[in-house]
Amino acid sequence: MEYLLPTLREKREVDSLIRDTIDKVLVLRFGLSSDSVCLQLDDVLYKSAKDVSRFATVALVDVDSPEIQVYLKYFDITFVPSTIFFFNAHHMKMDSGSADHTKWIGTFQKKQDFVDVVEAIYRGAMKGKLIVSCPLPPERIPKFELLYKNV
Amino acid sequence: MNHEIMKKKKKKNDNGEEQQFEFCEVCKLNHNQGRRHIYFPAHKSSLSALLTRLQSKLSDVKPFLKTPMLLPAEHAQQNRLWCVFCNRDVIELDTPFACGKAIEHLASGEHYKRVKGFLWKHGGGTHRADSFRVVEGDFKKWEKKCKAMKTEAAKAEAVGASNNIHNELNADYLNSFHENNTNSLDFNITNGVVVPLQSYTNEKVQVSCSVPYSASEAGSTSYDMRGRMQMVDAQCLKNSTGFMDNHLSSSSHVDYLSNGSQVQPGVKVFHGDSRSLNSMNLQKISYSSKEAIGGNVHTGATPPWFNSAEENEIMQKPELSNFVNSKAGKSSKLNPKRVGAAWAERRKLELELERRGEVITKDYDANWLPNFGGVWQSGTRRKSRKEFQVENKKSLEFDSQSESFVPLQPYISKRMRRDKSE
Numbered sequence: 001m002e003y004l005l006p007t008l009r010e011k012r013e014v015d016s017l018i019r020d021t022i023d024k025v026l027v028l029r030f031g032l033s034s035d036s037v038c039l040q041l042d043d044v045l046y047k048s049a050k051d052v053s054r055f056a057t058v059a060l061v062d063v064d065s066p067e068i069q070v071y072l073k074y075f076d077i078t079f080v081p082s083t084i085f086f087f088n089a090h091h092m093k094m095d096s097g098s099a100d101h102t103k104w105i106g107t108f109q110k111k112q113d114f115v116d117v118v119e120a121i122y123r124g125a126m127k128g129k130l131i132v133s134c135p136l137p138p139e140r141i142p143k144f145e146l147l148y149k150n151v
Numbered sequence: 152m153n154h155e156i157m158k159k160k161k162k163k164n165d166n167g168e169e170q171q172f173e174f175c176e177v178c179k180l181n182h183n184q185g186r187r188h189i190y191f192p193a194h195k196s197s198l199s200a201l202l203t204r205l206q207s208k209l210s211d212v213k214p215f216l217k218t219p220m221l222l223p224a225e226h227a228q229q230n231r232l233w234c235v236f237c238n239r240d241v242i243e244l245d246t247p248f249a250c251g252k253a254i255e256h257l258a259s260g261e262h263y264k265r266v267k268g269f270l271w272k273h274g275g276g277t278h279r280a281d282s283f284r285v286v287e288g289d290f291k292k293w294e295k296k297c298k299a300m301k302t303e304a305a306k307a308e309a310v311g312a313s314n315n316i317h318n319e320l321n322a323d324y325l326n327s328f329h330e331n332n333t334n335s336l337d338f339n340i341t342n343g344v345v346v347p348l349q350s351y352t353n354e355k356v357q358v359s360c361s362v363p364y365s366a367s368e369a370g371s372t373s374y375d376m377r378g379r380m381q382m383v384d385a386q387c388l389k390n391s392t393g394f395m396d397n398h399l400s401s402s403s404h405v406d407y408l409s410n411g412s413q414v415q416p417g418v419k420v421f422h423g424d425s426r427s428l429n430s431m432n433l434q435k436i437s438y439s440s441k442e443a444i445g446g447n448v449h450t451g452a453t454p455p456w457f458n459s460a461e462e463n464e465i466m467q468k469p470e471l472s473n474f475v476n477s478k479a480g481k482s483s484k485l486n487p488k489r490v491g492a493a494w495a496e497r498r499k500l501e502l503e504l505e506r507r508g509e510v511i512t513k514d515y516d517a518n519w520l521p522n523f524g525g526v527w528q529s530g531t532r533r534k535s536r537k538e539f540q541v542e543n544k545k546s547l548e549f550d551s552q553s554e555s556f557v558p559l560q561p562y563i564s565k566r567m568r569r570d571k572s573e
Contacts, residue, residue, distance in 0.1 A: 015519055015521075018521050019218050020379070020498070020502070021501075022495045022498055023485060023489075023495055038175055070520075072521060073539070073543075074312060074520055074522060074539050086521065087489075087490045087491055087496075088489070088490055088491025088492070088495040089491055089494050089498075089520060089522060090494070090521075090522045091490040091523045092490065092520055102523070124490075125490040125491075126485075126486050126487040126489045126490075127486070127488070127489070127491055128486070128489055128490055128492075129490070130490060136243050138278050
């Protein structure tokens with residue numbers, strides 16, 4: 001999917017994208033291009049990227065790249081794909097009913113789900129909120145087990 | 152007879168809902184009305200719409216039945232007919248004649264059966280079946296005409312002719328064609344199906360041209376002329392004619408090359424084109440000299456709408472607030488309370504300055520990390536970032552220190568060392 005959405009492999013690329021996306025939501029997908037769930041998510045992202053292009057930018061980050069490892073530690077990424085939302089270089093949290101509010105883990109069932117999530121984040125960010133609640137019903141949110149220090 | 156059928160159905164099941172759901176292809180919906188459905192007005196109207204659409208397509212094909220025309224392969228690809236009764240496309244492959252495959256399909260027995268079945272099933276009136284097919288007599292006549300054309304073309308190939316004379320003939324007939332056709336512009340393309348050329352004179356001229364590539368040339372020029380008729384109607388000037396020129400040149404060029412004839416004929420045809428263009432009554436827009444001085448797309452000048460915008464910008468002071476105002480469309484001021492507003496404003500300033508040439512390349516620290524709220528975080532986000540950086544540094548130090556460690560050695564007791572040294 002690298003040829004469809006901008007794929008970032010270097011830290012400075014990620015940094016510059018985070019810094020330069022102003023007044024728009026930045027959707028960063030951390031994942032592998034070989035994972036099937038990632039591919040499905042990439043498909044959803046690619047198809048909806050144009051629809052949300054007025055208020056969001058979508059980019060993919062390759063988790064295998066050596067420079068990105070520091071981000072994996074910083075963002076505490078263990079499951080792939082993980083999607084992190086930024087607005088004006090500030091990280092946006094979303095409460096989707098799971099334990100981890102800092103990122104979206106897994107894929108979206110429909111393109112509309114993704115658009116709804118990004119819209120919720122945008123609305124919250126424009127109002128000045130750093131955390132928003134997820135507009136999707138719980139059955140459409142992918143579930144996962146969160147380990148704390150491998151407990 | 153219909154009443155009897157309906158009565159029988161009613162006796163079998165009083166309740167209409169007991170019948171199975173069927174899909175009506177005409178209305179494109181599922182219903183459980185059984186045979187009653189075809190008499191409902193909604194179905195009747197959609198059926199009549201479908202059949203009229205089909206009739207219009209068939210009427211485009213019918214003239215070719217009367218006068219078979221030769222069609223080059225490139226244009227054949229664009230002609231296809233969707234047969235509603237057989238639910239398949241009829242593509243023009245392997246036939247030199249226009250709508251050849253379509254006519255063959257319409258004349259076939261299978262198609263006729265399907266037409267009758269369709270009309271019975273959807274209540275169109277089985278007596279109308281003949282209007283959707285080609286009767287055998289007509290089909291045979293068409294076949295004969297095709298054969299005749301083929302033999303004539305074969306004869307024509309045997310006779311050679313010089314290129315110059317041929318091109319003069321072509322140019323002449325192009326001119327005369329235009330004059331003849333100013334009256335008959337009613338036959339315009341509707342569905343993209345091949346439109347027949349009316350005048351028999353053309354056909355004769357084409358056939359009697361006696362040139363090796365008469366078949367392809369005739370086809371391509373006829374296509375070209377048809378296109379030109381449209382253009383005269385629509386009054387699209389240079390662009391479309393330019394396109395047609397390219398198209399004609401490419402198709403004719405391919406023909407020439409494939410026939411292995413010289414390159415010169417291709418060049419000559421261009422002349423023929425330009426001559427015919429001049430002879431057509433195209434409207435000329437005479438532009439004033441001012442525009443020529445100002446420059447145009449080809450000289451790379453800026454478009455006029457940019458010029459006025461630049462003037463405005465230069466006149467105003469380059470303040471950031473003005474800049475923001477001119478940029479944002481709906482809301483002149485974005486919510487100042489939004490997330491990261493301060494950062495956004497600062498960053499916009501920086502980008503604006505960079506854009507204007509005062510390059511302030513702030514080389515950000517390679518270790519810059521964005522503001523991130525950790526998962527198991529307590530405290531502010533700045534704290535989480537610092538904590539992470541501290542942890543990072545510690546781990547880095549630890550790594551570097553471990554390298555300077557003395558390599559591990561097995562423990563040798565004092566006694567053994569003493570023994571060794573002695």
